Amino acid sequence: MDIISINETNLHEKTQFQLPGFNIFRFDRSNKKGGGVLLAIRQEISCYEVFSQSIDNNECVAVQISTQSGTLLICSLYIPPQIKISSRLFDQLLNINNNCLIMGDLNAASTLLGSRKTNSKGIQLQELLNNTAFSCIDDNITTYERNNYEEKLDWILATRPIIFCINNVNTHMPLGTVSGHKPLTFDLMIMADDKPPSPRIQFSFKLANWSLYRHTLNEKLMQWDVNRKIVSTNDIDEYTTFISESIVAAARSAIPQSSGKINIEISPVTKHLINLKHQFYRSWKKYGVGKNQYYRTREQLTLSLRNDRIARLKRIFHALTTKQMNTGKVWALIRKYHNKRIRQKITSVLKYEQFKVNSDLEKANMFATYFENDIYTSTPDTSAFHIHVSEVVKKINKSISTSSINASSINTSSITTSSINSQSFQAITPKELKLILKQLPNSAPGPDNVHNRCLRNFTKSLIDHLFNLMNASLRPGYVPSSWKTAFIILLLKPGKDRSQVSSY
Structure with missing residues (x-):
C-alpha cells in the first residue's frame, strides 16, 4: 500500500504516532474525545500537506502529491453522524486543486448510490454530487457491518478524470471488534513522482x-x-x-x-500463532467455520508480539550493561531507536517571516537563508587571542604575496x-x-x-x-x-511548531 486513510483516529495532539516507511499527516480533535483523521503516505512519494482543519465540524486533512501528469489532492474526511455535509469544505478543496480524491466515513446512505436505505446525509451527498465536479464509486458494496446490520457508509469521491483511474475496489473484514467499518482497498492508476533517493551509500565493512x-x-x-x-x-x-x-x-x-533495515526476530510461539491465524481465516472464508478461533488467535498473537518486544528490550539493556560492551553495539542501539526520527521529513508548509514555501528545494533555500541571516551572523571578535591570530595571518599573507612578486620568473x-x-x-x-x-x-x-x-x-x-x-x-x-558541501540534518525542537524554520 502506498496511501492509507484512517478516520476516527481518537488521537490527541500530543499523542505520538508513527508508521515505518510512511509520512504521517493528521488532524486531531482538540475540544472533545473521538474523531480525527489521518493520512499515511509512503516516504518515496513526493508530497506535502496543504489543509488540516475542521470546517462546519467536517474534519479533514489534505495532502498534495506530485504525479507524472500534474498534482493530485488526496483527502481523508470524517463527518460525524449528526453533522451536515459542508459545501464550503468541498468548495475550498476544489479551489486548492481540481484534481481531488476524497476517502472517508461520511455516515451517508443513499439507495441511488448503492446503499440499502437513504438517510438525510445521503440526500445531502446526492445534492453535493449534482452541484459539484465530484463523482462517487458506483457500487453496492457494504462498508459497515455490526451484528446483522450492513450498510454503505464509507465513500470514495473524486473529480474527473481521477474517478476513472480507480479500479479493483474491495472491502475486507473489520479490524477488531470495536469498529464495524470494513477496510476499503483500491488501485489508483496514476504514477506518483518518487522522491530522489538519498545519494548516501551505506557499506557493510x-x-x-x-x-x-x-x-x-x-x-x-x-x-x-x-x-x-x-x-x-x-x-x-x-x-x-x-x-x-x-x-x-x-x-x-x-x-x-x-x-539499512533492521531485522527483528520473532519467537517460535509467535510464528505458530501467525500460521494458526491464517489457517482459521482461510477456513472461515472458504467453509464458514473458524470465525471465533480466528479472533481468539489474533488476540493471542497481539499478546505474543508484545511479549517478544519486552524480551527484546531486556536483551538490549543487558547487552549495554556488560563489561565488554563496544562502540559498535552502542551505535547499533542508537540506530534502532532513532531510525524513525532520522527518516522524518518536513512535509507541511514551511514559514519564515511573511514567506511560505512547499517544495523541498524552496524549503532547503529557506533554511539556508534563516540560518545565515538569523543564527550564524558574523560579529567582530575582540578577544586578545583572536586579535593575535589575525595579526599572524596578515603577516603570513604578506610574506606569501611578497615572495610571489619577487618570483617574477x-x-x-x-x-x-x-x-x-x-x-x-x-x-x-x-x-x-x-x-x-x-x-x-x-x-x-x-x-x-x-x-x-x-x-x-x-x-x-x-x-x-x-x-x-x-x-x-x-x-x-x-x-x-x-x-x-555536507549533509545537514535538521532536528525539530520538542514541542515546537514544525511549520516554522525557527523550530529547528
Missing part, C-alpha cells in the same frame, strides 16, 4: 574484501595522466572528483552495501610542488599523509561517499595522488568545491 578493494583502486587510479599539470582551480576540482570517484568505485566492487597560474617549496611553508610529505590517514576516525562520509575506512586502506598509488592533490591545493590556498 564487516564483509569487505580489502585485497580486492586495493587492487581495483590501483586500476582506477592508473587512468589518470601522471604527466598532466594542475595549473588552475578547475584542474583541482577535476582531480578531486577523479580521486573520489575512484575510491567509491573500488569500494562498490569490494564492499557489500548495507540495506615563475608562472603564477602554475601550481606545482616546486613552487610550493619556494614559499615560506613546507609541502606535505608522503610520510605525514600516511600518519594522518591511519588516525582517521570512523565518522560518516560526506556527499562524495568517501569513507574514512577506505582512506585508511590506502595504496601507494593513492598516497601519490593525494600527495599531489593536497600540495596543489595549498599553493593558491584553494579548497576543492566538493569539500565545501
